[in-house]
Amino acid sequence: MTNFPFAASFGDNVVVCVGDVMLDHFYYGEALRISPEAPVPVLKINDRESMPGGAANTAMNIGSLGSQVRLIAPVGDDEAGRDLRVAVGQKFDVQLTGPVDPRGTIVKSRYSAQGQQLLRIDQEDTSSLPAESVAAILEEALRHAQDANLLVLSDYAKGVLDLELCQGLISWARENDIPCVVDPKGSDYSKYRGATILTPNELELSVVAGRRSADEEDIIADAMALIAEHDLTYLAVTRGKMGVMLVGREGLLEHVPSFARDVFDVSGAGDSFVAGMACAIASGQTIGKAIHYGNTVAGVAVGKLGTAMVSRDEVEKLILERGRTDQAVVTSDYNELAQVMKAWQDEGLSVGMTNGVFDLLHLGHLRILKESKAECDRLVVAINSDRSVKRLKGETRPIQPQELRAEVLSSMQNVDMVVIFDEDTPQELITKATPDLLVKGGDYVAEDIVGYPEVVALGGKVIIVPTLHGYSTTSTIQRMNTNDG
Numbered sequence: 001m002t003n004f005p006f007a008a009s010f011g012d013n014v015v016v017c018v019g020d021v022m023l024d025h026f027y028y029g030e031a032l033r034i035s036p037e038a039p040v041p042v043l044k045i046n047d048r049e050s051m052p053g054g055a056a057n058t059a060m061n062i063g064s065l066g067s068q069v070r071l072i073a074p075v076g077d078d079e080a081g082r083d084l085r086v087a088v089g090q091k092f093d094v095q096l097t098g099p100v101d102p103r104g105t106i107v108k109s110r111y112s113a114q115g116q117q118l119l120r121i122d123q124e125d126t127s128s129l130p131a132e133s134v135a136a137i138l139e140e141a142l143r144h145a146q147d148a149n150l151l152v153l154s155d156y157a158k159g160v161l162d163l164e165l166c167q168g169l170i171s172w173a174r175e176n177d178i179p180c181v182v183d184p185k186g187s188d189y190s191k192y193r194g195a196t197i198l199t200p201n202e203l204e205l206s207v208v209a210g211r212r213s214a215d216e217e218d219i220i221a222d223a224m225a226l227i228a229e230h231d232l233t234y235l236a237v238t239r240g241k242m243g244v245m246l247v248g249r250e251g252l253l254e255h256v257p258s259f260a261r262d263v264f265d266v267s268g269a270g271d272s273f274v275a276g277m278a279c280a281i282a283s284g285q286t287i288g289k290a291i292h293y294g295n296t297v298a299g300v301a302v303g304k305l306g307t308a309m310v311s312r313d314e315v316e317k318l319i320l321e322r323g324r325t326d327q328a329v330v331t332s333d334y335n336e337l338a339q340v341m342k343a344w345q346d347e348g349l350s351v352g353m354t355n356g357v358f359d360l361l362h363l364g365h366l367r368i369l370k371e372s373k374a375e376c377d378r379l380v381v382a383i384n385s386d387r388s389v390k391r392l393k394g395e396t397r398p399i400q401p402q403e404l405r406a407e408v409l410s411s412m413q414n415v416d417m418v419v420i421f422d423e424d425t426p427q428e429l430i431t432k433a434t435p436d437l438l439v440k441g442g443d444y445v446a447e448d449i450v451g452y453p454e455v456v457a458l459g460g461k462v463i464i465v466p467t468l469h470g471y472s473t474t475s476t477i478q479r480m481n482t483n484d485g
Helices: 055-064 079-089 131-145 163-175 202-209 216-230 269-282 287-301 312-322 334-346 363-374 386-393 402-410 427-432 452-457 473-484
Strands: 014-019 021-034 041-054 068-072 094-097 106-113 116-123 150-154 180-183 234-238 244-248 251-256 329-331 351-356 378-384 417-421 437-441 461-465
Touching: 014 055, 014 131, 014 269, 021 055, 021 079, 041 055, 041 079, 041 106, 055 068, 055 079, 055 094, 055 150, 055 269, 068 131, 079 094, 131 163, 150 163, 150 269, 163 180, 180 269, 202 216, 202 234, 216 234, 216 244, 216 251, 234 269, 234 287, 244 287, 251 287, 251 334, 269 287, 287 312, 329 334, 329 402, 334 351, 334 378, 334 417, 334 427, 351 363, 363 378, 363 437, 363 461, 378 386, 378 402, 402 417, 417 427, 427 452, 437 452, 452 461
Parallel strands: 014 068, 014 150, 021 106, 068 094, 150 180, 329 417, 351 378, 351 437, 378 417, 437 461
Antiparallel strands: 021 041, 106 116, 234 244, 244 251
């Protein structure tokens, strides 16, 4: 769906980010020989970079996208901690405050040759923070949160975000109607109870669910179970090249395909996704648009080396290059159709529907689609299944199977969803998922169109697009047969 560009500016947003911070070292070089001392490659270092990592990377990306960030985290009083504070303070509107971490600063060092990571070395103490440190973080976070639009909890399971701190922040956020985004870790999600949205990846979801999901239906079921168990509003399950699945209390709301151009390094991709989504939500965008935006930010991030920061200009450039961010969903499940349409309508979007065989696309079809989409925000195209077409038009039809007809329609810019129905008319699916607008091509009387009573009863409207004479699938087939003769 085309959800960009955003009209709102991120510059007035204030986001409070709390979590585990670390310093990421990246060593780049060449490995052209094997050590004579052991069967390991010898890495000749040519370059080194240091970047804020963990919650600090999330905060830096929020800042690079244009929002104001208050990062609250404990940092060690050591060389790495001092380097981290300098790195965070050098760019953007990101302020890092918090108590001294008695455990020291976490450092992760990655060694790569010819673009391939060879080794990672972690220096860390993940024991629990002292009670006085937790209390200091909570006090500092709540002080900054008074003027915030959104709260982010970036959990790397390094001992900062325990039950007491998470619940203190989430409870405050709910009481003050502030959205709370959580990037979770571990198998116990009870500490995130009451959060607005959690962003586990597919593997993390399988850990907390206690099983590896076999298919998308399992992912949806596991996500819905967690939402119900922990009083969450949404789960956004990130799936790498498979994109993102947004699940609400009633089921799947949206499936957003991956938006990456090229993948060079996935380090920090999850942080970038959370950062983009957080900026969008903080600026007042709907959750659906926020997921699309975060997905696009992550698509830029994986095209860079290291835990790189993404600018808003880079995101908008990718959007312009790629156009629409996804291909329309194709389904034959009326329940899924109803869930998606309700989610759109809940966002204040008008949903239109048109139906037909759409066998051999011609100018008449294109006109109907164009005029339909001009009247609504989201357009659903309902097409007859192969069995339905044969009953209506005979055994020689359709020329194109339903899968191909649906795929062609789903790739069109003005189509937002395609549903295949097996009945002779779309009456059943319209009853199940009633659109705000019904469009039909031909020489009909509006009152005679299937679905007219249901749509009008809910305050919707029905539009007739006159037939474009000389353009029909039947006439096209007749001309083809004449020419073949």
